[in-house]
Amino acid sequence: MSTLIKAPLARVLIVYGLGVAAAMCVSEAVTELGKIAAEFHPPSRAVVGLIMSMPAMIVALGALLAGYFVDRVGDRRILFLGVVVMILGDLCVIVAPSLHLLLAARALTGVGYVLTAVAAVTALIRLTSGGQRTMALALWSTFVPMSFLVPFVSAGIAGAIGTWRAAFGFHIAFMTGLLILAALAIPRPEVKGRPDHSRGVGRVLRAPMVYLLGISFAGDAFLQTGVLATLGHYLSAKYHVEEVAVEHWNAVSMIVNAAACLGVGVMLRRGVSSTAITTLGLIVTAVPGIVLYSSHIGFMPSIIAVWVLMFGSGLLVGMWALVPGVAPSPESTGATSGLVTQLTLFGVLLGPPLFFAAQAALGPGPILTVFLMSIAVCALRYPVCRLADRSPRLAHGAQAEVPVA
Secondary structure, three states, rough: HHHHOOOOHHHHHHHHHHHHHHHHHHHHOOHHHHHHHHHHHOOOOHHHHHHHHHHHHHHHHHHEEEHHHHHHHHHHHHHHHHHHHHHHHHHHHOOOOOOHHHHHHHHHHHHHHHHHHHHHHHHHHHHHOOHHHHHHHHOOOHHHHHOOOOHHHHHHHHHHOOOOHHHHHHHHHHHHHHHHHOOOOOHOOOOOOOOHHHHHHHHHOOOHHHHHHHHHHHHHHHHHHHHHHHHHHHHHHOOOOOHHHHHEEEEEEEEEEEEEEHHHHHHHHHOHHHHHHHHHHHHHHHHOOOOOOOOOOHHHHHHHHHHHHHHHOOOOOOHHHHHHHHHHHHHHHHHHHHHHHHHHHHHHHHHHHHHHHHOOOOOOOOHHHHHHHHHHHHHHHHHHHHHHHHOOHOOOOOOOOOOOO
């Protein structure tokens, strides 16, 4: 058992599972928002949305700082600390007697989320190399869509028990099990000197390729969350169907998106250039999106168009293998991952409100403009792709055999 759990694949899956558990800090609340609102009576729908998005806001504000601590303290320690903080946050949510304390507990959970997410991807980079790293980072890029599938299990448990708090209890049990496995499986980083970590953060902040890649990921996150968050309202108004009928198909969109992310890893390992993958992703995302928002094609054809769009979006977000290659130095991999994560989360936060605002305008012009602008932002990664294609090792995430002190 000890040998099995320390196998490279087992380590990757455990770290990936912790990433999924971290992202569930947001998605675990989605299925329970109605019950939470019924108990705490928030003054507006904006506050209801804040209950869900508070952890993501913490990530958007603090991922770079989390990356600094990962580089300084070590990915393993920060990973474990982040999981413990998430567990404490969920416990506080369960016992929260008021709305204000509930929001404070969600913020605490967000601190755990940001520490875990940044440390987890840094640990994946440290524990893998070559083609294995490519596939590991392609798998990592699916952790957000996967985090929206798992809560369907916790929602069923909460429904059976009769309280929304059971969903957070499931999350605690899930994280506790993974934490035990991680303690057994993940080795300590090698200590190779004491590099100047603050200088490493400074180099990351001055590295244009990190910004280009992070902003391009933000464009894709903006597109994904904007399309999916507003799809029910959009198709309901356009084709006079129930919003719940639309939401039932969103799980398929997530699965298709995750499959495309994994496909990126396979293509990179087989020598397909990152430029070609990006171009394919942009086309496969843009064409069905234009059809969806500019034409009256019917309900099910629109759902299929969204599936194709989400597949193309997965080809774009699956390029996490490029992240180690834009790190200025091995010692700044945590800060690089943190900055890319931070920029990506800004896209997550901005997508739904701007898509809703565009839909509120008359005619298809505004929503189509917002969609195409997000496609253009995704294209900002081309300089990074050209750099990676000129150096095949970078396309496989070969910046460093990362020594995290």
